Amino acid sequence: MRMLKFLLQKELKQIFRDPAIIIILFIMPTIQLLILPAAADYEIKNINLGVVDHDHSEYSRKMVEKITSSGYFRLRDYSPSFKQGLKAIETDKTDLILEIPANFERDLVKDNESTLFVAVDAINGVKAGLGGAYLQQILGDYNNEIRTQWIQNPRMSPQPTIDVTSSDWYNPNMNYKAFMVPGILVLLVTMIGSSFASNNIVREKEMGTIEQINVSPIKKYQFILGKLIPFWILALSVLTIGFIIARLVYGIVPVGSYFTVYAFASIYLVAVLGLGLLLSTYAQTQQQSMLVSFFVTMIFNLMSGLYTPIESMPGWAQWIARFNPVTYFIQVMRMVVLKGSSLGDIRVHIFIILGFALFFNTWAILNYRKRTG
Amino acid sequence: MQPVVVENIVQNYRTKKMVVEALKGISFTVDRGEIFGIIGPDGAGKTSLFRILTTLLLAESGKATVDGFDVVTDYKQIRNRIGYMPGRFSLYQDLSVEENLEFFATIFNTTIQQNYDLIKDIYQQIEPFKDRKAGALSGGMKQKLALCCALIHKPSVLFLDEPTTGVDAVSRKEFWEMLHRLKEQGITILVSTAYMDEASLCDRVALIQKGELLSVDTPKNIIGQFKKPLWAIRADEMYKLMNDIAADPAVESCYPFGQYHHVVFKTQEKRRQTLEEIAKGGEHAHVEIKPIEPNIEDCFMALMNN
Numbered sequence: 267m268r269m270l271k272f273l274l275q276k277e278l279k280q281i282f283r284d285p286a287i288i289i290i291l292f293i294m295p296t297i298q299l300l301i302l303p304a305a306a307d308y309e310i311k312n313i314n315l316g317v318v319d320h321d322h323s324e325y326s327r328k329m330v331e332k333i334t335s336s337g338y339f340r341l342r343d344y345s346p347s348f349k350q351g352l353k354a355i356e357t358d359k360t361d362l363i364l365e366i367p368a369n370f371e372r373d374l375v376k377d378n379e380s381t382l383f384v385a386v387d388a389i390n391g392v393k394a395g396l397g398g399a400y401l402q403q404i405l406g407d408y409n410n411e412i413r414t415q416w417i418q419n420p421r422m423s424p425q426p427t428i429d430v431t432s433s434d435w436y437n438p439n440m441n442y443k444a445f446m447v448p449g450i451l452v453l454l455v456t457m458i459g460s461s462f463a464s465n466n467i468v469r470e471k472e473m474g475t476i477e478q479i480n481v482s483p484i485k486k487y488q489f490i491l492g493k494l495i496p497f498w499i500l501a502l503s504v505l506t507i508g509f510i511i512a513r514l515v516y517g518i519v520p521v522g523s524y525f526t527v528y529a530f531a532s533i534y535l536v537a538v539l540g541l542g543l544l545l546s547t548y549a550q551t552q553q554q555s556m557l558v559s560f561f562v563t564m565i566f567n568l569m570s571g572l573y574t575p576i577e578s579m580p581g582w583a584q585w586i587a588r589f590n591p592v593t594y595f596i597q598v599m600r601m602v603v604l605k606g607s608s609l610g611d612i613r614v615h616i617f618i619i620l621g622f623a624l625f626f627n628t629w630a631i632l633n634y635r636k637r638t639g
Numbered sequence: 640m641q642p643v644v645v646e647n648i649v650q651n652y653r654t655k656k657m658v659v660e661a662l663k664g665i666s667f668t669v670d671r672g673e674i675f676g677i678i679g680p681d682g683a684g685k686t687s688l689f690r691i692l693t694t695l696l697l698a699e700s701g702k703a704t705v706d707g708f709d710v711v712t713d714y715k716q717i718r719n720r721i722g723y724m725p726g727r728f729s730l731y732q733d734l735s736v737e738e739n740l741e742f743f744a745t746i747f748n749t750t751i752q753q754n755y756d757l758i759k760d761i762y763q764q765i766e767p768f769k770d771r772k773a774g775a776l777s778g779g780m781k782q783k784l785a786l787c788c789a790l791i792h793k794p795s796v797l798f799l800d801e802p803t804t805g806v807d808a809v810s811r812k813e814f815w816e817m818l819h820r821l822k823e824q825g826i827t828i829l830v831s832t833a834y835m836d837e838a839s840l841c842d843r844v845a846l847i848q849k850g851e852l853l854s855v856d857t858p859k860n861i862i863g864q865f866k867k868p869l870w871a872i873r874a875d876e877m878y879k880l881m882n883d884i885a886a887d888p889a890v891e892s893c894y895p896f897g898q899y900h901h902v903v904f905k906t907q908e909k910r911r912q913t914l915e916e917i918a919k920g921g922e923h924a925h926v927e928i929k930p931i932e933p934n935i936e937d938c939f940m941a942l943m944n945n
Contacts, residue, residue, distance in 0.1 A: 269745060269746065269748070272745040272746075273746075276731075276734065276738070276742050279734065279738070280731065280733050283733055284733065473731075473732070474725055474727045474729030475729050477695060477725050478723070478729055478743070478788070479746065481693050481694065481718055481723045482718060482743075482746040482747055483718045483719045483746075483748065484746045636695075637694055637696060637697060637714070
């Protein structure tokens with residue numbers, strides 16, 4: 267015990283003696299948490315619309331009016347031909363062309379149906395997908411409007427319509443920050459957990475100090491605990507700073523209790539630190555360990571369901587996400603912060619993370635050798 | 640029981656293309672309380688041998704014991720009773736002198752106070768800088784601190800891997816004086832070095848070259864085995880002189896040594912005349928020839944040529 271206490275003392279002394287580490291550990295996550303959520307807004311606004319109107323009728327004019335008044339679209343181009351409209355897309359002036367055929371109004375009135383053509387610039391996939399979907403929804407609304415105009419006071423609506431109204435549970439205003447900020451916080455804690463501890467151990471390899479440790483009677487577990495505990499504490503401190511920022515800046519107060527999050531985070535960090543430790547047993551230089559942990563956290567972060575729902579990934583990718591500890595912490599974070607889940611609700615997650623912790627640490631300890639050959 | 644027994648240790652390093660034979664079956668023993676020097680050029684296998692004896696590296700084959708404990712099976716006991724000072728300075732540069740010492744005392748389950756008398760002489764020299772970070776010390780100071788850290792748990796065998804490499808002449812002398820004081824306290828010291836002149840400071844030396852031991856004996860006996868007369872010669876054009884001498888069939892070897900070339904002939908007889916003739920034939924100016932006593936380096940050269 268005395269040995270462990272002394273190892274921790276030495277480790278913390280070294281960490282706090284390096285001003286760069288303190289800046290990286292505390293200032294960097296703070297800035298990231300202040301900046302990143304602004305970039306992670308999914309709502310697409312200001313889609314630039316080009317219209318090619320061959321009809322020039324009242325209906326077509328009304329329709330364009332309705333689209334622009336939705337707030338999502340800005341009418342940027344009004345071309346006489348599709349060719350010219352396409353030019354506007356090529357020069358990046360517009361994102362989307364709506365082509366209204368000649369006789370649009372006549373066909374609609376006479377045949378009760380007409381077609382429209384929508385061309386989308388798919389260079390930015392998200393913008394294209396959502397822009398197209400918005401436009402279709404607005405056109406659908408418009409369609410219904412005309413129909414109700416035509417059918418004046420029928421006794422029974424000949425066209426049964428299903429009107430869907432939705433209410434967003436747990437996040438009634440669909441405030442994207444409420445689910446992005448906790449998620450980003452998870453990423454920050456993960457990065458600190460996985461790369462700092464591993465770099466620290468590899469540094470001892472580089473400096474040769476690990477040789478001195480290895481010839482001493484110090485036990486493997488003492489050395490490893492001496493490395494893990496300080497970074498476990500640091501990562502939890504970063505989590506705390508993150509919650510303070512979430513509360514002060516974004517007004518996010520978890521519906522559930524902080525205790526649940528910290529309880530889960532404590533186990534989660536053991537898993538992530540174990541991963542870092544594992545990397546460090548293989549890496550020989552800090553450069554190697556940096557690059558590998560960069561690679562791993564990159565995959566973990568993008569496949570965690572933070573930005574895109576896991577359910578929409580292909581089957582094999584969903585399996586990767588299932589073997590990704592970050593996925594579980596993000597789920598837990600959102601469950602607790604938005605829904606108010608308790609420890610009982612996240613027990614499956616806890617068991618899975620315990621499994622990860624056991625797996626990574628066992629592998630790391632088995633692979634950590636005090637001697638070579 | 641001898642503190643260090645090495646029997647037929649073999650160690651190879653494998654790269655993709657080739658196998659490097661670092662140690663080709665080495666055997667020797669070290670007596671208690673002696674300073675045993677392992678002397679050889681860079682790449683001779685000194686560090687590999689030290690890493691095997693300090694339980695950091697598993698030898699490919701062969702057997703070795705330290706203080707009667709096997710380096711493979713009883714490594715835990717060995718780690719409690721040896722001190723190891725690696726060739727590269729490997730203390731925590733961002734911890735102070737005192738913190739380093741305290742740290743190494745703790746991981747060996749002891750305290751500075753317990754064994755202070757052992758390191759007192761050395762530590763007093765660096766004590767004025769005890770709050771300075773280890774990284775900010777001079778080379779000689781670093782060595783002293785490293786030695787203190789290796790000694791703090793009162794080891795019975797001390798392994799010093801090239802402790803004087805990169806240290807100035809005065810600090811080197813001081814360092815050897817410290818080793819002799821430690822020896823008086825009954826500590827067995829294994830020290831490796833690439834400096835031949837340090838051989839005479841050891842009680843016994845092992846000359847090592849390309850993973851093989853050339854000779855294990857006292858420095859005196861090794862020099863005593865050098866039977867042939869040795870000549871030192873100098874002239875204005877040293878390089879040409881060496882080529883001229885080496886070309887003579889009677890010459891066994893000729894190698895540069897400081898300002899002179901050392902020359903050994905194949906036969907026992909004294910052949911000042913031959914040297915004079917060579918010098919004359921090559922039209923060398925300011926020629927100086929004198930017979931000299933061999934030193935360890937001459938012996939090493941002779942053993943290497945065999």
